[in-house]
Amino acid sequence: MKRKRTRWIVLWSVVTLALLASIAVVVPVPPHGRFATPQIACLADSYYEFSGDQYWHVMFTGERDREGDEQRQFIGHYWKEEGRWIIDAGDGRPGQVRATLFSVQFIEPDGRRSRPFYRYWHF
Numbered sequence: 433m434k435r436k437r438t439r440w441i442v443l444w445s446v447v448t449l450a451l452l453a454s455i456a457v458v459v460p461v462p463p464h465g466r467f468a469t470p471q472i473a474c475l476a477d478s479y480y481e482f483s484g485d486q487y488w489h490v491m492f493t494g495e496r497d498r499e500g501d502e503q504r505q506f507i508g509h510y511w512k513e514e515g516r517w518i519i520d521a522g523d524g525r526p527g528q529v530r531a532t533l534f535s536v537q538f539i540e541p542d543g544r545r546s547r548p549f550y551r552y553w554h555f
Contacts, residue, residue, distance in 0.1 A: 456533040463517055463531035464512060466490075466552035476500055479552040480536065482529075485509055487519065498554065 438512035466479045469489065476499055487507050494500025506522035510529060519538065520526040521547035528539040 459532065460517075461531050461533060462512070463487075463529045463536050465531075466550040467531075467536045468552040469549055475554070477554060480507075480549060482510060482536075484530075485511060 463482045465483075466481050469478045469480060475496060476494040477497055478489065478491040481488045481490050486509055489507055490507045491503045491505075492498050492500045493503060508519055510517055510519045512518070517529045517531070518526050518527045525541050527541055530537050530539060532552070535550045537548045538546040540546075
């Protein structure tokens with residue numbers, strides 16, 4: 433009897449954990465925070481930073497991690513409109529940004545999507 437109860441608890445724990453992980457990946461959240469941009473042409477860390485209705489590209493001039501000087505490049509503004517997060521880089525073509533707990537993805541006005549940029553956890 434005890435063995436059956438233990439299996440039941442383990443099964444429901446695994447199902448609950450899988451459900452929570454799926455929700456964290458799919459459910460949109462505000463795009464606040466930092467999202468890594470590892471493919472940018474620099475050796476050190478770089479990331480997008482969304483804060484205070486503005487977003488920036490932050491890069492470091494060192495050879496790895498957060499070494500060297502911090503370089504901040506202002507990209508544009510973002511805001512919520514009709515349930516969607518809109519971004520405007522000042523080029524007259526506002527797009528969308530979709531964020532989850534783990535990543536952010538940019539959606540162009542013509543529907544093209546960027547690859548996901550994953551949350552930058554280094555502080």
